[in-house]
Amino acid sequence: MATARTSAGAAPGRGRRAGRSAGDDRELAILTTAERLLRQRTFAEISIDDLARGAGISRPTFYFYFPSKDAVLLTLLDRVTEEADAAAGDVLDHLAEDPRARWRELISRFHATFGGHRAVVLACAEVRGTNVEVRRLWARVLERWVQAVEAAIVAERRRGAAPPGLPARDLAIALNSMNERVWYATFAGDGPAVAERDVVDVLLDVWLTGIYRTTSPG
Amino acid sequence: MATARTSAGAAPGRGRRAGRSAGDDRELAILTTAERLLRQRTFAEISIDDLARGAGISRPTFYFYFPSKDAVLLTLLDRVTEEADAAAGDVLDHLAEDPRARWRELISRFHATFGGHRAVVLACAEVRGTNVEVRRLWARVLERWVQAVEAAIVAERRRGAAPPGLPARDLAIALNSMNERVWYATFAGDGPAVAERDVVDVLLDVWLTGIYRTTSPG
DNA sequence: ACGTCCGTCAACACCCTGTCGAGATCGCTC
DNA sequence: GAGCGATCTCGACAGGGTGTTGACGGACGT
Numbered sequence: 001m002a003t004a005r006t007s008a009g010a011a012p013g014r015g016r017r018a019g020r021s022a023g024d025d026r027e028l029a030i031l032t033t034a035e036r037l038l039r040q041r042t043f044a045e046i047s048i049d050d051l052a053r054g055a056g057i058s059r060p061t062f063y064f065y066f067p068s069k070d071a072v073l074l075t076l077l078d079r080v081t082e083e084a085d086a087a088a089g090d091v092l093d094h095l096a097e098d099p100r101a102r103w104r105e106l107i108s109r110f111h112a113t114f115g116g117h118r119a120v121v122l123a124c125a126e127v128r129g130t131n132v133e134v135r136r137l138w139a140r141v142l143e144r145w146v147q148a149v150e151a152a153i154v155a156e157r158r159r160g161a162a163p164p165g166l167p168a169r170d171l172a173i174a175l176n177s178m179n180e181r182v183w184y185a186t187f188a189g190d191g192p193a194v195a196e197r198d199v200v201d202v203l204l205d206v207w208l209t210g211i212y213r214t215t216s217p218g
Numbered sequence: 219m220a221t222a223r224t225s226a227g228a229a230p231g232r233g234r235r236a237g238r239s240a241g242d243d244r245e246l247a248i249l250t251t252a253e254r255l256l257r258q259r260t261f262a263e264i265s266i267d268d269l270a271r272g273a274g275i276s277r278p279t280f281y282f283y284f285p286s287k288d289a290v291l292l293t294l295l296d297r298v299t300e301e302a303d304a305a306a307g308d309v310l311d312h313l314a315e316d317p318r319a320r321w322r323e324l325i326s327r328f329h330a331t332f333g334g335h336r337a338v339v340l341a342c343a344e345v346r347g348t349n350v351e352v353r354r355l356w357a358r359v360l361e362r363w364v365q366a367v368e369a370a371i372v373a374e375r376r377r378g379a380a381p382p383g384l385p386a387r388d389l390a391i392a393l394n395s396m397n398e399r400v401w402y403a404t405f406a407g408d409g410p411a412v413a414e415r416d417v418v419d420v421l422l423d424v425w426l427t428g429i430y431r432t433t434s435p436g
Numbered sequence: 437a438c439g440t441c442c443g444t445c446a447a448c449a450c451c452c453t454g455t456c457g458a459g460a461t462c463g464c465t466c
Numbered sequence: 467g468a469g470c471g472a473t474c475t476c477g478a479c480a481g482g483g484t485g486t487t488g489a490c491g492g493a494c495g496t
Binding site: 276278 | 443445
């Protein structure tokens, strides 16, 4: 039980006495061990014992820091999505300046963030089917991005840059979904996939034609 | 190890003496039990014992018919993709008659097939991360569809109906990927999703704009 | 009647998860 | 610098799932 150690939602490591403690180091050690191991094996192939040993503690002690293996991944995912949010910034507020360049910037930054943590992204895709918490967190994050894109599409239509068409929300969902799946295939490298160096431009083209009916919107 | 009972790839139930035998019934019973249970719980929540009891046999006997729980799902997936292939038929050979109507027919038929077996589809998405065989089978199937769509795009460009643009294969990958992910969200019902009655039209519009730059190609 | 497959299952060995309770250790106060 | 509560640690256990082994019954051709 311990304190509110589940994190994922706020700055982790809160709820204990102010300063740095040995416990914080251990928690971090578990996290970094997880991300390291994820670069070598599947999430399913990693046992709690692996995580514990990698962090220099015993298996029962692991449970002091995280309630389960999935909770570790959840924390990792939380960090990545925060990083992605920060990277995206407010590009969508400046679409009018140069639509194509701005949309490209958005997609490109997401690509860079996910690509930098592909092990975590792949692992999350792996457990999304079984783990409710990961599913919910991802749903929440995606919802935010969908709403941002939806608003941007509405704004582009209002200023006459984009023609009317599909409900903006549906279009935003479809485009975001496409990106997710295409990135997954590219990073996982199995099945038909777009080459990593082309993926941003491919996605961009489908976004632009979907929103503007042209790949060079004015 | 019994005979070549893994199936998934050819007509299942071959490799034993000609006529119907009790074993074929059992094998079928396992399959139908799996699809039934999948409508109620997650794949991970179903144990081999559940499958065996549902089929009226003991757990060790299950192993006589299938090497693992995943192999059952693989057989199920094989059937669904065969059904989808059959449903798709040769619509893509008649695009010139009425592009919008034909593309819509293609998407709509896939939608109907997957929607009719959403439990299996969802379960496959769940294990794709962990199971190599499911991953490979899905990759093979997807590759076929991608190639068919790629060829259709090339043909449409050649006859002047579609403008040049992205490499046809990359476009085909992106569009197929989008469909997969959007359907998944719609069927799973979690996270931002397109309403089931709208999903075909939403996907169609993105396909048409991506391929023709218009939603009403001539 | 007799071997030989097909089909069946009780029992076993194994691995992984999650929990409990008994300690060690840390940081603070008096 | 002794004492105390919170933090931290782990050995040992219980439970549930998987996959395998070895022995047993029945159908079928000869």
